[in-house]
Amino acid sequence: MKNLLTILPLLAVVILVHYLTSATDTMYYLTQLTMSAYYALLIIGLCVLMGYAGQISLGHAGFFAIGGYLSASLTTHNLIPYQDNALLAFLESSGMLVSGHDLYGEALLVVSPWAACLVAVSSAAVIAYFIGIPVLKLKGHYLAMATLGFGIIIYRIVLALEYFGEADGISEVPAFVLLPGLSVSGNFSDRVQNYYIAWGVLLFAMVLLLNLIDSRVGRALRGIHGSEEAADAMGVNTSRFKLQTFVLSAVFAAIAGVFLTHYNGGIGPSEAGVMKSVRYVAIVAVGGMAHLWGTLLMGVVLTFLSLRGVFGSYDDAVFGIVLILIMLFAPNGILSLNIRHRIKTIFGRGKKRREEEV
Amino acid sequence: MTIELLIQYLMAGITYGSIYAIVAIGFNIIYNTTGIINFAQGEFVMFGGMIAISLLQFMPLPLAIVLAVLLTMLIGALIEICFIRWLKSPSVLRMVIITIGISILSREAAVHIWGESIRSLPYFVGNEISSVSVLGARVSPQVFWVVAACALMVLFLGIFFKTTSVGREMRACASNPRAATLCGINTRNMVTLSFVLSAGIGAFAGCVMSPITYSQYDMGTGLAVKGFTVAILGGLGSSGGAVAAGLLLGIIEAFSVSVVPLAFQDAIAIGILLIILFVRPQGLFGSKEAAGLSEF
Amino acid sequence: MALLEIHQLTKRFGGLLAVNEVSFQVEPGQIKAVIGPNGAGKTTLFNMISGTFPASSGTVFFKGRGLKGKKPFQVATLGMARTFQNIKMFSGMTALENVMVGRHVLSKAGFTASMFRMPWTWKEEKDIRGKSMELLALLEIEEHAHTDAQSLAFGQQRAVEFARALAVEPSLLLLDEPAAGLNMYETAEVARLITKIRDFGVTVLLVEHDMSLVMDISDEIVVLCFGEKIAEDTPASIQKNQEVIQIYLGEDRPC
Numbered sequence: 001m002k003n004l005l006t007i008l009p010l011l012a013v014v015i016l017v018h019y020l021t022s023a024t025d026t027m028y029y030l031t032q033l034t035m036s037a038y039y040a041l042l043i044i045g046l047c048v049l050m051g052y053a054g055q056i057s058l059g060h061a062g063f064f065a066i067g068g069y070l071s072a073s074l075t076t077h078n079l080i081p082y083q084d085n086a087l088l089a090f091l092e093s094s095g096m097l098v099s100g101h102d103l104y105g106e107a108l109l110v111v112s113p114w115a116a117c118l119v120a121v122s123s124a125a126v127i128a129y130f131i132g133i134p135v136l137k138l139k140g141h142y143l144a145m146a147t148l149g150f151g152i153i154i155y156r157i158v159l160a161l162e163y164f165g166e167a168d169g170i171s172e173v174p175a176f177v178l179l180p181g182l183s184v185s186g187n188f189s190d191r192v193q194n195y196y197i198a199w200g201v202l203l204f205a206m207v208l209l210l211n212l213i214d215s216r217v218g219r220a221l222r223g224i225h226g227s228e229e230a231a232d233a234m235g236v237n238t239s240r241f242k243l244q245t246f247v248l249s250a251v252f253a254a255i256a257g258v259f260l261t262h263y264n265g266g267i268g269p270s271e272a273g274v275m276k277s278v279r280y281v282a283i284v285a286v287g288g289m290a291h292l293w294g295t296l297l298m299g300v301v302l303t304f305l306s307l308r309g310v311f312g313s314y315d316d317a318v319f320g321i322v323l324i325l326i327m328l329f330a331p332n333g334i335l336s337l338n339i340r341h342r343i344k345t346i347f348g349r350g351k352k353r354r355e356e357e358v
Numbered sequence: 359m360t361i362e363l364l365i366q367y368l369m370a371g372i373t374y375g376s377i378y379a380i381v382a383i384g385f386n387i388i389y390n391t392t393g394i395i396n397f398a399q400g401e402f403v404m405f406g407g408m409i410a411i412s413l414l415q416f417m418p419l420p421l422a423i424v425l426a427v428l429l430t431m432l433i434g435a436l437i438e439i440c441f442i443r444w445l446k447s448p449s450v451l452r453m454v455i456i457t458i459g460i461s462i463l464s465r466e467a468a469v470h471i472w473g474e475s476i477r478s479l480p481y482f483v484g485n486e487i488s489s490v491s492v493l494g495a496r497v498s499p500q501v502f503w504v505v506a507a508c509a510l511m512v513l514f515l516g517i518f519f520k521t522t523s524v525g526r527e528m529r530a531c532a533s534n535p536r537a538a539t540l541c542g543i544n545t546r547n548m549v550t551l552s553f554v555l556s557a558g559i560g561a562f563a564g565c566v567m568s569p570i571t572y573s574q575y576d577m578g579t580g581l582a583v584k585g586f587t588v589a590i591l592g593g594l595g596s597s598g599g600a601v602a603a604g605l606l607l608g609i610i611e612a613f614s615v616s617v618v619p620l621a622f623q624d625a626i627a628i629g630i631l632l633i634i635l636f637v638r639p640q641g642l643f644g645s646k647e648a649a650g651l652s653e654f
Numbered sequence: 655m656a657l658l659e660i661h662q663l664t665k666r667f668g669g670l671l672a673v674n675e676v677s678f679q680v681e682p683g684q685i686k687a688v689i690g691p692n693g694a695g696k697t698t699l700f701n702m703i704s705g706t707f708p709a710s711s712g713t714v715f716f717k718g719r720g721l722k723g724k725k726p727f728q729v730a731t732l733g734m735a736r737t738f739q740n741i742k743m744f745s746g747m748t749a750l751e752n753v754m755v756g757r758h759v760l761s762k763a764g765f766t767a768s769m770f771r772m773p774w775t776w777k778e779e780k781d782i783r784g785k786s787m788e789l790l791a792l793l794e795i796e797e798h799a800h801t802d803a804q805s806l807a808f809g810q811q812r813a814v815e816f817a818r819a820l821a822v823e824p825s826l827l828l829l830d831e832p833a834a835g836l837n838m839y840e841t842a843e844v845a846r847l848i849t850k851i852r853d854f855g856v857t858v859l860l861v862e863h864d865m866s867l868v869m870d871i872s873d874e875i876v877v878l879c880f881g882e883k884i885a886e887d888t889p890a891s892i893q894k895n896q897e898v899i900q901i902y903l904g905e906d907r908p909c
């Protein structure tokens with residue numbers, strides 16, 4: 001309940017931004033704000049993994065790509081040639097497939113977005129689970145390299161397989177009709193609707209994670225981060241909790257991938273690239289690692305600026321510089337409680353001094 | 359498979375394997391003195407090749423290579439002095455992220471200086487089509503340059519660490535930094551030196567490999583992952599292990615071309631990395647105790 | 655039946671015999687201490703009991719069950735809690751939150767239940783909070799409940815650590831050098847708290863360096879030297895034991 005209330009001001013801001021853009025005739029900002037919200041969804045998931053469970057992942061673009069690519073390929077590949085297959089017939093009768101016509105009027109039979117979304121997200125979860133079992137036994141550099149390796153493998157796979165469109169990626173992904181009249185798509189007429197869908201999803205996810213952090217599980221995770229040995233001695237099954245967090249963050253990444261792919265109407269291999277994963281890590285670091293609000297804010301702001309092309313051809317360089325500067329000078333993030341703490345100590349010191357003088 | 363083809367694959371494997379070994383040794387030098395895995399190791403190789411290519415317009419090839427190596431060593435020193443030297447006992451996660459940041463910056467600098475085009479140094483002897491016959495297989499003479507250069511570097515490093523006093527001081531820092539400091543060794547300078555050395559051998563490898571594998575601004579990450587694979591495979595910190603593991607990985611990769619599509623070649627190396635990490639993190643040739651002692 | 659039974663426990667590190675066939679028992683309601691000079695194998699023994707690393711040979715029975723192959727978190731689940739020589743507070747968490755982590759094994763909200771705040775978790779959460787406050791009160795540090803645990807004084811951190819371990823509701827509490835790093839006054843405080851914990855119904859096994867602490871509060875003492883048990887008796891008899899005196903007064907007789 002408490003966390004629901006803390007979200008309300010943000011919801012007000014979201015609505016305010018909508019009215020501001022419509023009043024100033026800058027509604028085109030909503031497009032990038034929508035996309036930023038989905039990236040932020042991935043980033044807050046990663047924040048829980050890195051900041052609270054203390055595990056770095058340089059492969060989260062891989063999970064985003066698993067979600068996006070699976071849902072894109074399932075909803076675009078025509079299944080008409082395999083129509084006689086018994087399995088397909090069963091799927092069709094159970095409503096998992098939708099038929100229609102493509103641009104040229106040819107008959108089209110594809111997996112319905114809901115079913116595709118389910119498959120994509122659960123695949124990401126299953127892959128995360130089986131990758132996580134061995135990977136999360138590793139620490140430090142080993143963990144970083146192993147997750148980086150995983151990310152590169154996914155990148156190579158989407159780049160090499162014709163099914164995933166090789167270097168071109170997949171385009172013409174249909175709209176994802178969530179409810180009648182409510183669909184995730186890039187249609188101009190759905191822009192406002194999609195802005196609210198994206199932010200609704202993000203805020204809902206934020207409430208879930210805030211709840212999680214302030215619960216038995218969250219305390220155990222923070223305990224693991226604080227002292228793994230002590231958490232272990234308190235009966236926390238540390239490896240299981242790390243694994244579950246890894247799967248949770250992979251699911252968030254996959255959901256972001258699915259929604260953004262439907263919104264953009266397609267996905268390309270760059271979404272699976274190593275630079276993307278590094279960028280997500282950078283944003284979590286800037287946000288302050290174990291700081292969901294900071295990460296959310298930084299996730300939205302930085303991806304928004306990047307999507308607006310503010311950094312021009314220096315886009316990646318900006319993230320590199322930000323990453324280094326933050327790690328050198330403010331390893332706890334720029335929004336870290338340090339500022340508040342520092343102000344407090346300054347005032348505290350002043351008070352003490354005065355007392356001494358007295 | 360004919361014997362010619364077999365040798366062809368083998369030579370290709372040895373070529374790439376030597377390069378991986380050099381990158382791995384670069385990792386090892388820095389790891390030994392600092393406990394840091396330098397994720398920007400591949401960028402040293404890229405800088406070496408790219409700078410030499412640019413310098414070639416003004417001077418003969420040997421001079422261009424020497425100057426490129428020296429410049430990259432300077433870059434290595436600058437990186438260490440700017441980003442690493444003054445940090446007080448940083449966490450592993452922090453160091454990982456900083457070196458990743460350095461690798462991104464290096465790559466971005468390279469793309470703004472040299473663009474995205476693929477370049478290469480000319481063959482040291484002959485050209486693309488000249489070849490030497492080895493047991494009936496046709497092998498480019500550059501292959502021998504690569505292998506010889508890598509062998510020379512390993513030999514040089516071996517002598518450097520064993521016989522020179524600076525080399526011995528570096529080894530002392532590697533085994534116990536605090537004790538080394540107490541003996542009057544300036545540990546910080548040794549760390550800088552390890553970056554310089556590692557940048558130097560990376561750059562030299564980048565020059566000799568350039569005619570065969572070409573140079574491009576984004577070649578670093580792939581090389582870094584493979585070099586790391588080799589470093590782990592050979593046991594982190596061991597040069598001999600790195601050479602053996604490098605050749606092994608190179609040959610496996612070369613032969614895998616006949617089985618799986620080229621696009622998945624990287625996936626194989628990474629697959630090996632993952633398997634090794636899970637099954638034998640101390641490496642094929644490392645001992646379990648040594649792995650247990652290193653702080654991870 | 656003894657609560658904890660250690661049977662010929664041995665640990666080898668390469669060629670070094672850190673603990674050599676040590677056997678003893680801890681009866682319910684006791685405070686039992688393990689003492690010995692530096693390098694006697696006390697902490698190694700402790701780590702084997704709590705499952706941090708496996709024994710080379712020998713067995714540990716807790717409540718009649720063998721602990722072979724059990725990991726620390728499983729041992730904790732069975733009702734054995736421990737503290738650490740160099741207090742391991744959970745950084746970035748308040749004293750209360752630290753203690754609340756201790757309630758982990760006695761509660762069950764998982765990821766889904768926690769994220770969606772299932773109604774049944776409300777009561778659980780309230781119980782965890784209430785019980786943790788009680789324990790902080792028992793250890794007389796409830797006024798620091800909402801302070802960042804790491805910013806507390808060393809002695810206070812020790813008390814929080816005790817509360818955290820007690821939150822597991824253990825039948826056996828292992829204390830690893832509870833007086834390490836404390837001054838004389840704080841040591842006396844810790845001694846008082848340990849007896850309080852015993853009176854609360856928790857059996858205590860402690861490893862200690864500080865003789866005054868051990869002699870005052872222990873019911874029985876085991877003396878280790880170079881990995882071997884050389885004596886096991888009441889504090890009064892241990893103080894008269896010639897062999898023990900020789901070890902501690904440093905006469906040149908290897909034990």
